Amino acid sequence: MKPKSLAEMTVDELVERFAEIGVAQYKAIDDDNNAKFRKLYKQMDEVDHELRSRGRDARLALTRLYTYPNMQVRLAAAKWTVGVAPEAARRALEAIRDFKWPPQAMDAGMTIRNLDNGTFVPD
Amino acid sequence: MHAIANRQGLTLPNLAVATEQSGTNWNDRDVQLFAKLHDDNGAQARSLEKIFNPGSAWDPAKHPRRPAGQSDGGEFQPRDGGDGGASPIQPVADHWPRNDPDGPGDPPKIPDKEPESGRAANAIRKAVVRWLVRAAAVATDVIAPEVVLAVQAAAEAATWVWPYTRSYFDKPKTLEELQAAVQNPREGYEVHHIVEQTPAKNDGFPLSQIDGDSNLALVPTLKHWELTGWFMRPNKEYGGMSPREYLKGKDWETRKRVGLDGMREIGVLKP
Numbered sequence: 001m002k003p004k005s006l007a008e009m010t011v012d013e014l015v016e017r018f019a020e021i022g023v024a025q026y027k028a029i030d031d032d033n034n035a036k037f038r039k040l041y042k043q044m045d046e047v048d049h050e051l052r053s054r055g056r057d058a059r060l061a062l063t064r065l066y067t068y069p070n071m072q073v074r075l076a077a078a079k080w081t082v083g084v085a086p087e088a089a090r091r092a093l094e095a096i097r098d099f100k101w102p103p104q105a106m107d108a109g110m111t112i113r114n115l116d117n118g119t120f121v122p123d
Numbered sequence: 124m125h126a127i128a129n130r131q132g133l134t135l136p137n138l139a140v141a142t143e144q145s146g147t148n149w150n151d152r153d154v155q156l157f158a159k160l161h162d163d164n165g166a167q168a169r170s171l172e173k174i175f176n177p178g179s180a181w182d183p184a185k186h187p188r189r190p191a192g193q194s195d196g197g198e199f200q201p202r203d204g205g206d207g208g209a210s211p212i213q214p215v216a217d218h219w220p221r222n223d224p225d226g227p228g229d230p231p232k233i234p235d236k237e238p239e240s241g242r243a244a245n246a247i248r249k250a251v252v253r254w255l256v257r258a259a260a261v262a263t264d265v266i267a268p269e270v271v272l273a274v275q276a277a278a279e280a281a282t283w284v285w286p287y288t289r290s291y292f293d294k295p296k297t298l299e300e301l302q303a304a305v306q307n308p309r310e311g312y313e314v315h316h317i318v319e320q321t322p323a324k325n326d327g328f329p330l331s332q333i334d335g336d337s338n339l340a341l342v343p344t345l346k347h348w349e350l351t352g353w354f355m356r357p358n359k360e361y362g363g364m365s366p367r368e369y370l371k372g373k374d375w376e377t378r379k380r381v382g383l384d385g386m387r388e389i390g391v392l393k394p
Contacts, residue, residue, distance in 0.1 A: 029352065029356070030253070032352065034352075034355050034356060037356055037357070038356075038357055041356075041357040041363065045363065069224050069225040070224060070225060071224050074224075076359075079359040079360065080359060097388075099224075099260055100256070100260055101224065101256075101257055101260050102252075102253055102256050102257070102349060103349045103352060103353065105388075106349060106350070106353060106385070106388045106389045106390075107353060107358075109387075109388035110353070110360075110384060110385065110388050111359075111360055113384050113388070114360040115360075119360060119361070120359075120360030120361075
């Protein structure tokens with residue numbers, strides 16, 4: 001059976017897809033596979049674009065992933081939702097940073113710095 | 124628990140503990156070895172102590188828990204009529220599991236003899252440290268302390284692994300200390316360029332500046348690799364570019380600021 005295109009997926013399916021990609025990113029990072037990570041980053045961006053095309057509530061659906069049992073999924077969900085849920089996303093980033101789970105903790109800490117110094121302008 | 128609390132200056136919560144001896148007998152060395160694994164969590168533990176420890180600032184009326192007997196019994200819940208913001212922990216969404224992340228996976232196998240392939244040896248060193256740090260972060264019902272101790276003991280016994288593991292748990296140092304240490308290179312540590320050297324060379328910065336004393340620091344090898352990995356990965360806050368790509372064409376001070384911030388966040392440089 002042909003897999004669904006992103007446009008054919010429900011919001012819930014898109015959130016699940018985002019999480020799947022995040023889990024694969026986690027493995028790519030642990031395996032030092034940057035080429036794989038780059039591919040997965042593009043895929044995640046495509047999911048984000050599809051959610052954006054459906055409005056703010058669709059984007060907010062990603063906030064469900066703040067407590068997903070994989071740190072890379074939590075991190076990505078927080079980064080991709082800073083623009084629509086700034087306070088909750090920041091709390092999620094702070095929690096990841098403070099949990100000290102490598103390497104996502106360092107990444108979350110840098111994201112918070114970049115929010116504070118204006119490098120990261122959420123959209 | 125006592126050993127960890129003593130090391131970190133915490134008051135022990137009033138929790139029921141086992142009254143019968145079961146499982147592995149721990150000696151003092153085992154206890155101290157395990158307690159040490161949690162040192163980096165001290166700041167977080169002290170900030171949470173005020174919320175979670177009876178006898179401190181924790182007030183059950185302000186931070187109610189779900190009733191015992193339910194599947195989520197004991198977990199914090201929003202106050203009635205409140206927005207949930209007063210709870211120290213946000214309610215967990217129904218269809219994701221508890222707030223704990225997945226555990227660190229199976230304990231890594233550590234051969235007595237260093238693999239001939241440098242790549243294989245480095246992969247094991249990295250897996251050991253990541254496993255130990257992640258195991259220390261999750262609850263003890265996810266990973267039993269005895270399992271963690273066994274991995275730590277195996278890492279200590281493997282002389283080709285231990286310097287890399289031990290160095291990872293170094294406390295953050297001042298920049299001056301890290302720069303001075305460059306004169307004393309040793310196993311488990313690498314010389315790190317605060318401003319990445321190859322991109323700086325490509326952008327025409329002089330070698331005297333790139334390799335100058337002020338740009339060099341001796342850091343734990345495995346933290347060095349984590350930091351380098353972060354520089355290489357595409358990142359949302361840099362518009363999808365990697366930090367390395369983002370810094371192309373930027374001035375020395377901007378590169379240095381990012382480099383130093385990275386060292387702070389990875390835990391090698393004091394805040």
